[in-house]
Amino acid sequence: MPHDTTITTPRSGRTTVDSSVVAKATSAHRKRRATVWAIRLALVAGWLVSWELTATYWIDPFFYSKPSAVWQRLVEWFTVGTSQGSIWEQIEVTLQEAVLGFALGALAGVVLGILLGRSRLLAEICAPFIKAANAVPRIVLAALFVLWFGLGMTSKVATAFVLVFFAVFFNAFQGAREVDRNLVNNARVLGASRLRVLTSIVVPSATSWILASLHIAFGFALIGAVVGEFTGASKGLGLLINRSQNMYDAPGIYAGMIVITVIALLAEWLLSVLEKRLLRWRPQAGGTEVRV
Structure with missing residues (x-):
């Protein structure tokens, strides 16, 4: 026997469907x-088949490789290992660098973004310095970090930190600026302190802006880690790609790109799950609630 569905709307009350x-x-x-x-x-299948046929009959696979050769390289890496050791060790190193850079960069970006977003004076003072720092090419910073911190993990974390920080900072800054002024003023009239307004109104209002930036920020963290490893490292996926380039191993370059892409997609999925959990308190679009 079919059951009815109750839809609750703000204006019309409950409607049975x-x-x-x-x-x-x-x-x-x-x-x-x-x-x-x-x-x-x-x-995807059409693209892979066309690539395979083109590399087999028309273009030189030495430079462009082909899907079958890339697949063989991936199988080799995950069964035998790479020229730098176990592929899992390379993935672990790159992930550690990316996650640390992501966490530190996101935290600093959120804190400073909200702080400057709520303080017009600080924003005006710091604006030219932030714009100047954001204009510096990241590859130059990666080279400097290698000189300053060496070939270890610190230089890669610093590169990832810089990329993540600016991606999160500008969104957090804009989110803090977009808070409803009437809501803030009403809270102050009711006696809410600045800290209370910040934690209860500003941060929740800016959450969607911040979470939107986090979706691309982890990709930037991976890019920072790989660029740092490409510049100089002893382990990592970036070093693996760099060695493949030096040896004219086109399948190795593509295989490294695929591994990085899969990691980024998995991170995007995890962030989407986290976003849904954190935003459960928000009403559904149109203010409509469906109950079965």
Whole structure:
């Protein structure tokens, strides 16, 4: 026996909808997702087949490689190992550098972004310095960090930190600026302290801005770690790609890119799950709540 679905709206109160409508909508959504994934897989398969055929019959695979050679290199890395040792060790080193740079850069970006976003005087004082620091090419900073901190993990963390910091800072700054002034003024009239306003109104309002920046920030952290390893390192995926380049090993370069891409996609998925959990308190779009 079908059950009814209750939809609660702010204006009209509760409206009862037959469960068959919800079932049809769910079925349509699943079919659409299946269609989207089928098209995606078809595009990837078509691209790989065309690349394989082109590299086999028309272009030189020595320079451009081909999917079968890249797959063989990946299998070799994960079964036999790489020229630098176990592939898992290289992944672990790069992940440690990226995660540390991401955590430190995100924390500093959020704190300074909100602080300057709520203080117009500090923002005006620091604006030219922040813009000047953001304009410095990252590859130059990576080279300087290697000179300052050596070939160890510190120089890679510093490079990742710089990339993450600016990505998060500008979003946190804008999020703090976009807070409803009327809401802040009403809270102050009711006796809320500056700290209370910051923790109860400003930070929650800027959360969506901050989380949006975190989605791209981890990718920047990986880029920073890899660029630092490419500049100078003893272990890591960036070093592995650098050695492959020096040996004209095109499959090795592509294989390293694929491993980094998979790590970035997994991190994006984890951040999406975290975002959904942190934003459960927010009302659904249109202020509509569905109960079955």
